[in-house]
Amino acid sequence: MKTIIEPFKIKSVEPIRFTTPAEREAILRRAWYNPFLIRGDDVLIDLLTDSGTSAMSARQWAGVMDGDESYAGSRSFFRFERVIKNLTGFRHVIPTHQGRAAEKILFSVVGRPGKHIPNNTHFDTTRANVEFAGAEAHDFPTEEGKQPALIADFKGNMDLVALERFIKEQGRDAIPLCMLTVTNNSGGGQPVSMENIRRTSQMLRKHGIALFLDACRFAENAFFIKKREKGYARKSVREIAQEMFSYADGCTMSAKKDALVNMGGFLALNDNTLAEKARNILIVTEGFPTYGGLAGRDLEAIAQGLEEILDEHYLTYRIRSVEYLGEKLVERGIPIVQPPGGHAVYLDAKRFVPHIAPEQYPGQAIVAELYRKGGIRSVEIGSVMFGKTDPKTGKLISPPMELVRLAIPRRVYTQSHIDYVIEVAQEVYKDRKRMKGMRIVEEPPVLRHFTAKFRPLS
Numbered sequence: 013m014k015t016i017i018e019p020f021k022i023k024s025v026e027p028i029r030f031t032t033p034a035e036r037e038a039i040l041r042r043a044w045y046n047p048f049l050i051r052g053d054d055v056l057i058d059l060l061t062d063s064g065t066s067a068m069s070a071r072q073w074a075g076v077m078d079g080d081e082s083y084a085g086s087r088s089f090f091r092f093e094r095v096i097k098n099l100t101g102f103r104h105v106i107p108t109h110q111g112r113a114a115e116k117i118l119f120s121v122v123g124r125p126g127k128h129i130p131n132n133t134h135f136d137t138t139r140a141n142v143e144f145a146g147a148e149a150h151d152f153p154t155e156e157g158k159q160p161a162l163i164a165d166f167k168g169n170m171d172l173v174a175l176e177r178f179i180k181e182q183g184r185d186a187i188p189l190c191m192l193t194v195t196n197n198s199g200g201g202q203p204v205s206m207e208n209i210r211r212t213s214q215m216l217r218k219h220g221i222a223l224f225l226d227a228c229r230f231a232e233n234a235f236f237i238k239k240r241e242k243g244y245a246r247k248s249v250r251e252i253a254q255e256m257f258s259y260a261d262g263c264t265m266s267a268k269k270d271a272l273v274n275m276g277g278f279l280a281l282n283d284n285t286l287a288e289k290a291r292n293i294l295i296v297t298e299g300f301p302t303y304g305g306l307a308g309r310d311l312e313a314i315a316q317g318l319e320e321i322l323d324e325h326y327l328t329y330r331i332r333s334v335e336y337l338g339e340k341l342v343e344r345g346i347p348i349v350q351p352p353g354g355h356a357v358y359l360d361a362k363r364f365v366p367h368i369a370p371e372q373y374p375g376q377a378i379v380a381e382l383y384r385k386g387g388i389r390s391v392e393i394g395s396v397m398f399g400k401t402d403p404k405t406g407k408l409i410s411p412p413m414e415l416v417r418l419a420i421p422r423r424v425y426t427q428s429h430i431d432y433v434i435e436v437a438q439e440v441y442k443d444r445k446r447m448k449g450m451r452i453v454e455e456p457p458v459l460r461h462f463t464a465k466f467r468p469l470s
């Protein structure tokens with residue numbers, strides 16, 4: 013087989029800025045060793061997130077020019093709505109400025125104290141929105157999904173036995189809906205199988221509970237189903253995606269991922285009453301229903317992006333380029349979550365720096381080192397992001413995994429950028445025994461990873 017190439021040529025370029033080791037040391041100190049506090053201009057290769065960092069296509073930019081900025085009844089909204097209805101089959105399409113705005117609206121309607129939201133694994137903003145509404149968020153990943161070194165096809169799956177037990181314990185009235193995140197971002201970007209989606213849906217229907225997909229990376233998930241699940245090899249990714257949505261009653265979507273745009277999202281659903289309540293909140297917090305939190309040009313770019321994302325040459329290249337990074341790291345003995353995810357490779361910090369305890373934030377230490385050695389920005393997904401303080405003992409309750417995510421922006425970096433990342437990661441790994449942990453000097457009450465301040469332990 014020949015090399016899988018980028019299925020595009022480059023029309024417009026953006027320079028990246030090189031820094032010296034001394035500059036990076038000073039930048040790190042000034043940013044309190046928190047990658048969110050480093051300026052974009054000080055980053056050489058930015059793997060902080062795949063969200064809102066995509067390169068738009070010429071057709072999307074053409075759509076930007078062509079956007080209809082009518083306050084009400086914009087032509088661009090009707091295209092946006094048509095494309096989403098065609099893909100998802102949902103009756104109501106509600107545009108929002110990004111994914112978390114859709115979550116905020118959804119959970120303002122269904123969440124309150126005494127309510128519980130299950131998910132395979134909540135993303136941080138989803139959990140925060142559930143909790144902000146006064147409800148409780150619960151994760152049900154499978155045992156497989158909690159073992160970073162284990163290679164399996166669908167480690168993003170929901171643990172259906174645990175979910176059903178939970179439903180029986182809480183009673184269906186306490187569970188307004190169940191979410192399923194595709195792909196499972198916090199669990200390593202791992203896909204959910206069609207069988208798991210179907211069985212989750214069937215079980216929830218039996219109990220009279222609605223299923224919502226957190227659909228940010230639906231196309232990557234659909235492509236994994238095509239490649240890995242029996243019976244799907246000959247179906248188009250579009251058909252597979254449509255089948256995924258057919259088992260759900262609605263979805264939240266951050267268009268900043270698989271709609272290939274820099275800003276945008278939506279809530280889509282079938283229930284008329286819920287949709288009416290959601291639109292009422294939308295008008296107060298986002299905007300009129302035919303633009304929500306977006307400009308007409310954004311709606312146009314999203315509609316175009318949702319068509320482009322289903323191109324199988326694109327998805328072949330996308331999934332292969334992430335796999336390539338994972339493969340080369342593994343060849344060098346670097347521990348990662350296996351197999352590589354759809355949008356990112358996750359370093360397994362527990363095995364990378366076993367001498368640094370969760371209380372000393374091993375992932376955060378690796379994040380700092382990747383920047384120090386190569387100007388690469390990554391993000392910790394472990395005790396910094398998901399750790400809680402036990403109110404009784406004051407001790408850290410850490411999540412099952414300590415990870416560092418190298419998220420790959422869509423259509424942005426070429427293979428030589430990725431080869432450079434591999435070289436830097438190898439250098440960091442070689443020196444790992446000398447690495448020290450971190451302590452938090454200051455942190456906010458919620459979503460602390462965005463603004464917490466760190467210092468290295470001496």
Ligand code: F0G
Pocket residue numbers: 060061062063110111112113135137138193197226228265266267268276277
């Ligand atoms: N759900 C998942 C699974 C996500 O990964 C994200 C965002 C959201 C919801 C929220 O969407 O950012 O548009 O409000 N994830 C980004 C990330 C931030 O870096 O993984 P948003």
